Amino acid sequence: MSTFFAVFRSEISRIFSLRPVFSVMVVAAAIYAVFYPQPYLNEALRKVPIAVVDQDRTQTSRELARLVDATPDVAVAQVLPDMPTAQHEVYSRSIFGILLIPRHFERDLLHGRSSPIALYADASYFLMYQRMNGAVTAVSRTLGTNFEIARLVGLGVDPPVAAAATDPMPFVAVPLFNPQGGYATYVLPAAFVLILQQTLLIGVGLLGTMPGAPTPSGGARRSFGDVAYESIATLAGKLLAYLVIQALIVSIYLIGLPYLYGIPRLGSVAIILAFAVPFTLAVGALGLVVAAIFRKPVAVQLVFAAIGLPFFFLAGFAWPAEAMPMVVQWFARLLPSTLAIDGLVNVAQLGASLSDVRSEFLGLWLLAATYAGIAVIVEFRNRRAVWDPAIS
Amino acid sequence: MQRSDHQRPGFSLVFWRELVWLRRRPLLFMLVFVVPLGLMLLLTAIFSAGLATRLPIAVLDLDGSELSRSIIRAVDATPDTAAVLHVAELSEGRHLIVSRKIRGLLMLPHNLERDVFAGRRPEVVFFYNTQTFTVGNLVLRGANSAIPSVAAGIRISLRTAEGQPVEEAKTAVTPIPLQTHALFNSTLNYVHFLLAALLPAVLQTAVVTTMAYAVGLDVETRHRFAVLRRLGGGLWPAMLGKLLPYTILFLSMLGIADAVLFKYLELPLRGQPALLVFAGIVFVLSCQLIGALLALLLRPTAAAISIATLLTAPAFGFMGIGFPRIAMNDFAYGYGELLPGTWYLMARIDQTIRGTPFDLSLKPVFVLTGFVVVLISLTAIRVRIMRRSIPEQAS
Numbered sequence: 001m002s003t004f005f006a007v008f009r010s011e012i013s014r015i016f017s018l019r020p021v022f023s024v025m026v027v028a029a030a031i032y033a034v035f036y037p038q039p040y041l042n043e044a045l046r047k048v049p050i051a052v053v054d055q056d057r058t059q060t061s062r063e064l065a066r067l068v069d070a071t072p073d074v075a076v077a078q079v080l081p082d083m084p085t086a087q088h089e090v091y092s093r094s095i096f097g098i099l100l101i102p103r104h105f106e107r108d109l110l111h112g113r114s115s116p117i118a119l120y121a122d123a124s125y126f127l128m129y130q131r132m133n134g135a136v137t138a139v140s141r142t143l144g145t146n147f148e149i150a151r152l153v154g155l156g157v158d159p160p161v162a163a164a165a166t167d168p169m170p171f172v173a174v175p176l177f178n179p180q181g182g183y184a185t186y187v188l189p190a191a192f193v194l195i196l197q198q199t200l201l202i203g204v205g206l207l208g209t210m211p212g213a214p215t216p217s218g219g220a221r222r223s224f225g226d227v228a229y230e231s232i233a234t235l236a237g238k239l240l241a242y243l244v245i246q247a248l249i250v251s252i253y254l255i256g257l258p259y260l261y262g263i264p265r266l267g268s269v270a271i272i273l274a275f276a277v278p279f280t281l282a283v284g285a286l287g288l289v290v291a292a293i294f295r296k297p298v299a300v301q302l303v304f305a306a307i308g309l310p311f312f313f314l315a316g317f318a319w320p321a322e323a324m325p326m327v328v329q330w331f332a333r334l335l336p337s338t339l340a341i342d343g344l345v346n347v348a349q350l351g352a353s354l355s356d357v358r359s360e361f362l363g364l365w366l367l368a369a370t371y372a373g374i375a376v377i378v379e380f381r382n383r384r385a386v387w388d389p390a391i392s
Numbered sequence: 393m394q395r396s397d398h399q400r401p402g403f404s405l406v407f408w409r410e411l412v413w414l415r416r417r418p419l420l421f422m423l424v425f426v427v428p429l430g431l432m433l434l435l436t437a438i439f440s441a442g443l444a445t446r447l448p449i450a451v452l453d454l455d456g457s458e459l460s461r462s463i464i465r466a467v468d469a470t471p472d473t474a475a476v477l478h479v480a481e482l483s484e485g486r487h488l489i490v491s492r493k494i495r496g497l498l499m500l501p502h503n504l505e506r507d508v509f510a511g512r513r514p515e516v517v518f519f520y521n522t523q524t525f526t527v528g529n530l531v532l533r534g535a536n537s538a539i540p541s542v543a544a545g546i547r548i549s550l551r552t553a554e555g556q557p558v559e560e561a562k563t564a565v566t567p568i569p570l571q572t573h574a575l576f577n578s579t580l581n582y583v584h585f586l587l588a589a590l591l592p593a594v595l596q597t598a599v600v601t602t603m604a605y606a607v608g609l610d611v612e613t614r615h616r617f618a619v620l621r622r623l624g625g626g627l628w629p630a631m632l633g634k635l636l637p638y639t640i641l642f643l644s645m646l647g648i649a650d651a652v653l654f655k656y657l658e659l660p661l662r663g664q665p666a667l668l669v670f671a672g673i674v675f676v677l678s679c680q681l682i683g684a685l686l687a688l689l690l691r692p693t694a695a696a697i698s699i700a701t702l703l704t705a706p707a708f709g710f711m712g713i714g715f716p717r718i719a720m721n722d723f724a725y726g727y728g729e730l731l732p733g734t735w736y737l738m739a740r741i742d743q744t745i746r747g748t749p750f751d752l753s754l755k756p757v758f759v760l761t762g763f764v765v766v767l768i769s770l771t772a773i774r775v776r777i778m779r780r781s782i783p784e785q786a787s
Contacts, residue, residue, distance in 0.1 A: 003771040020694050026701060035702075039709045039724040045716055064568075066505060090575065091742075091752045114563040116571060123574035123598045124741050125716050126585055128542060133572050141540075144568035153563070164511035166565075168546050169504075172515050173532055176489060183715045187523040198705075299419050302605055303427055305701040306597035309590065309708055310434045318714075319582070320495075320527045323444040329438045342492070349523050350490045357491070 001114040012209065015245055018210055020297060023202035029249050032195045033257055040184035041261070048131050049077035050084045050097035050121075060107035064143060065119070068099060073135040073387045090122060097121040097132040104320030107148055127183075146340065177208050177350050178264070185263050189349055190317045190341045192253045193279075198308050200246060200283045201290060205300035207238075208291025231379040235288070235372060242284035243277070250276045266351030274354065275343050278364035285371035292378040315341040339363045401625030406633025409623065414608075414637065423602040424638065428645045431594045432593040436556045436652060439587040441578070446474035447531050453478060457505035459546075463516065466542050467498060472534030489521050495544035496520040496531040508546060576745045583637040584745055588674050589713040589737050591649045596679050596733040597704040599642050603683025606638065608693025617778065627775055635680055642676045662747025667757060668740065674760035681767035682732070688774045707731050735759045 015021055069076040077095055080086045086098040098120040108115035116138060123133040145166050152162035178185045188343045254272050257275045258265055313319050314332045321329055332338045343360030346352040354361060414420050449467070453460050468475040473496065479485045485497035497519040501507075507514040518535040522528040544565050551561035577584050610620045624630020653659040662667070683700055690696040709715065710728040717728055728734045739756040742748035 020698065021433055023698055024696075028698070031702060032706065036706045036709070038727070039603065039715055039720045040716075041721055041724075042719050045719040048716075048718075088749075091746065091748045093738075109567060111569075112564070114566060114569060116569045118571045118573065120573045122574050122730070123577040123580055124745055125713070126580065127714065129574060129580070130717055137570055138567045140570040144566055147567040148564065151567075161511060164513050165547065165550055167543070168511070168513060168550065169539075169543045170513055170515050170535070172517045173535065174485070174517055174519050175522040175528065176519050178525075179522065181522050181525070181528075183525070186523060187709075187714075292741065294417070298605065298697065299422075301694065301697050302419070302423055302601055303702065305601040305697070305705060306427065306431055306594050308705050309597070310431050310438070310593055313435065313590070314439050317524060318526060319438060319586075320444050320447065320524075322447065323441040324438050325440060328434075339593070345523065346490060346492070350521070352490045353466050356487070358431075 003155070003233040004237045004240075008241050011238050011241035012208075012244065014205070014207060014212055015241070018212070020301075021203050021206045021210070024199055024206060025245065025251070027285045029195070029199045029253070031235065032199070033253065036191060036195060037184060037188055037257075037261055040187055043182035043184050044180065045127055045131055045183070046072055047075035048073060048097065048128050048134060049075050049095045050099060051078040051080045051089055052076050052099045052101065053080050053083055053086050053097045054101045055103045056101050056105040060106035060109060061101045064101060064105075064139065065099070067139045067143060068136055071135040071139060073131040078217065086120075090120075096125065096128045097136075099136060112151060131194070177266075184261060185349075188261060188263060188317075189258060189345050190315065191312065192257060193341045193344055194308060194312050194315070194337050196246075196250060196253050196279075197283050197335075197340070199249075200242065200280065200289045200306065202300060202304050204242060204284050204287025205290040205294065206297045207306065208288050209295055209297045209300055227383050228380060231376050231383055234379055235285075235376050238288065239281055239284050239372065243280055243289075246280045246284075250280060254348065258348065263349075265348050267347040267349070271347050271354050275340070275347055275357070275361060275364075278368050279340040279344070281334055282364050282368035282371060285368055285375050286336065288375040289371050289378070292375070311335060311337055313355070314338060317345065319342050335365070336364060336367055339367070401623055401629075403624065403629035403633045406620065406630050407636060410606075410634060412635040414641075420602075420606065423598070423605065424641050428595055428598045428642070428709070429648065431598070432645070432649045435587060435590050435594065436649075436657075439583050439590075440657075442581045442583040442657070443471075444527065444530055445471050447472060447495045447527060448476040448493070449473050449498060449535075450477050450479045450488055450494045451475050452480075452482060452485055452497060452499045453750050454502045455500050455504035459508060459542075460506035463500060463539060463542050463660070464498070466538040467535060468496075470534040470538050472530050473538070485519065489519065492521075492524075495524075495527050496535065498535065501766045509550075516741040534652055566577060578749075583653070584659050586713065587657070588653055588659055588740070588744065589711070590708070591653070592646065592675070592740065593708045593711065593733055595642065595646055595649075596707060596731070596736075597701070599638075599676060599679035599700055600683040600686075601697055601700045602706045603635075603638060603680045604687045604696040605683075605693060606635065607684040607687035609698055610634065611687055611778070612691075612693055614661070621779065627772065627779075631771065631775070634676075635684065639673070639676055642680070643672060646672055646676065657714055659744055660747075661744055663743030663753060664750060665743070667750070667753055668743040671736055671739035671743070671757050671760060674757065674764050675732050675739075678732035678760055678763040678767060681764065681771055685767060685771050685774065688771065689777065704731075707733055710734070711737055713737065732763055735763075 015025060052064060054061050065076055068074055077137060078089065083100065089095045090098065100118040100120065105115050105117065119132065119136045121129045123129040148166045149162045152165060153159055175181065251273065254276060255269055290300060314335065315338045316332065339360045343357040346357050414424060451464050451617040455462065463477050467473055479488065488494045489497060499517045501514050504514050516539055520528050520531050546562045548591060551564060552558055574580055611617045620634065621627065621630050624633055652660055686700050688694040688695060689700060710724055711734045712728060717725055735756040739753065742753045
């Protein structure tokens with residue numbers, strides 16, 4: 001037990017005394033908490049600027065343009081005389097779509113003919129495309145339905161019957177979670193888990209590679225069992241130290257920040273924190289494995305600098321895992337972030353119970369055990385090497 | 393290092409010394425080749441499918457009529473959604489959505505067919521999950537295209553039953569048909585939209601951090617800094633010789649990624665290739681100079697690398713690919729403005745999928761060139777200040 005407590009105390013004090021470690025685990029975590037969410041704080045993309053090319057110039061065509069402008073998603077920024085001018089504006093990114101209302105739009109409508117309109121929407125930015133397409137589709141359907149009802153009523157059909165004939169089977173889409181479709185609500189819960197993993201992984205990687213770790217004393221030859229016991233006690237001491245330090249940071253990231261940024265939470269705090277325990281242990285143990293592989297603090301820093309972005313997309317959150325090759329799906333499951341993002345988002349944002357996310361929960365414990373096992377073996381070899389250099 | 397014994401100080405001496413370092417230092421080698429290629433390969437593998445199709449949804453069919461079956465067939469037939477299972481009650485479907493076994497739930501109410509033809513307007517409800525943004529929107533798109541088309545079929549049949557000719561009925565049910573053209577990426581392919589932007593974004597972080605480290609190797613001690621200057625035989629040749637090997641190597645990495653994108657993943661190249669290459673060069677140079685400047689300003693090198701990571705690792709969100717920049721707050725918009733990646737991605741989108749005319753393509757390229765000029769000047773000023781602080785040693 002003395003080894004366990006000695007390692008625990010020394011690891012805690014090293015986290016605070018080694019500047020690079022403290023910078024990554026505490027300072028960077030604090031900065032990212034404010035810095036990372038900035039682009040998404042407005043939550044929604046509103047008023048995407050488009051141009052109207054109105055070749056009809058009638059009351060009805062102007063009414064159509066006005067209805068499009070009145071939607072929250074799209075704003076008619078310009079009314080332009082022809083398509084080439086409008087295309088020029090699209091290329092210069094001052095507008096992102098063109099609504100073309102052809103000549104005789106009103107005349108054809110009034111004569112009961114089909115009167116098509118066209119939307120040219122910039123699909124080099126998907127979110128803008130989606131907003132423009134959604135808004136203009138809705139307006140053209142509504143306006144078209146109004147005309148259809150008016151025609152039927154003109155033919156002597158009762159208004160309620162006309163309404164039923166034009167829309168016999170209304171389609172209602174109900175978003176179960178994140179009903180406003182907010183971008184921050186979507187991206188931040190997952191990103192916070194990933195930031196936790198990155199800062200802890202690099203922090204532990206640095207701790208494991210920087211000098212000053214309590215070194216096993218040389219001297220007398222020790223039995224296999226003693227060394228094994230000491231290795232396990234050392235690892236347990238380290239992991240407990242990380243768990244204690246992270247307790248505050250994880251709580252802030254998983255409970256405090258979502259609250260401050262107004263992200264709805266359906267799940268209970270207790271389940272979220274219960275889920276965070278195997279996650280923290282798995283990342284901490286993985287960090288020790290990383291330290292054993294890279295050996296130099298600067299290598300840990302550099303190799304892991306750019307790795308966050310691929311890891312984020314690997315989690316199967318922003319891009320469905322179903323669409324990834326099997327090899328990639330299997331690799332993704334080796335990372336604590338993949339299971340943790342699935343599990344924690346399901347618990348916190350979808351209100352899942354612990355039994356709903358049992359497989360992720362157990363998976364994280366399995367990862368924690370596996371990486372801890374590897375870390376113990378590494379520790380064991382290092383300790384034996386102290387009195388028997390032939391082994392290393 | 394035999395060369396240094398024989399060669400005169402100058403650009404090529406520093407240049408070759410750097411290449412020898414790359415061969416002898418496994419970490420540097422890994423950072424220039426293994427890490428960028430590995431990460432770009434991983435991202436390419438993730439998005440290789442390009443489109444997410446046939447996402448699983450469940451059906452709660454309380455009607456069991458001919459109409460409800462035809463709706464299920466229509467939803468199953470869209471490229472976006474696949475009706476993979478039937479559930480018996482709403483709570484079961486909700487449970488499956490929460491555990492992400494399915495991505496959406498289509499509910500067809502009791503007596504759907506009877507009520508539709510009696511004019512009672514029963515609702516067809518589709519539950520989906522917007523917490524997973526992309527997937528939620530994709531399944532919604534599938535349901536949104538399938539169900540109104542079934543409804544349109546019903547409306548046509550209601551009219552033909554009244555004796556209206558089929559063609560006339562078809563016209564009458566959609567008085568204002570909307571033709572939507574997805575400009576520049578007509579299949580809405582994620583490879584061309586997201587992957588093509590992610591690769592340079594990863595490279596940006598790799599270049600800035602690696603350069604902070606590589607330059608840090610030379611400026612960690614005053615002595616080493618003086619050695620570099622003497623080897624270069626002056627400020628400019630030393631700087632150029634130090635930076636250029638990495639420019640070439642990182643550009644090659646970008647080139648390999650682009651070759652894969654253009655050749656195997658069918659990214660179109662509709663603009664001017666020369667402009668794309670030039671933009672790539674000034675992009676890599678800007679990133680290098682940011683890294684170099686950080687190494688010159690911050691000691692120890694580990695601190696420079698930390699700051700480089702802090703500035704560039706979260707940069708992708710600021711570059712406005714997923715969430716557009718026009719919707720960001722002032723701080724995020726301004727920070728995006730300062731990132732080379734923001735401008736390079738603009739130039740890249742212009743020259744690949746958009747095929748922007750030459751005169752409208754120049755702004756991002758000019759801005760990147762401006763970055764390079766400003767950063768070179770700042771670096772030179774910083775180096776001069778550092779030189780003054782070093783006592784001149786006899787050579």
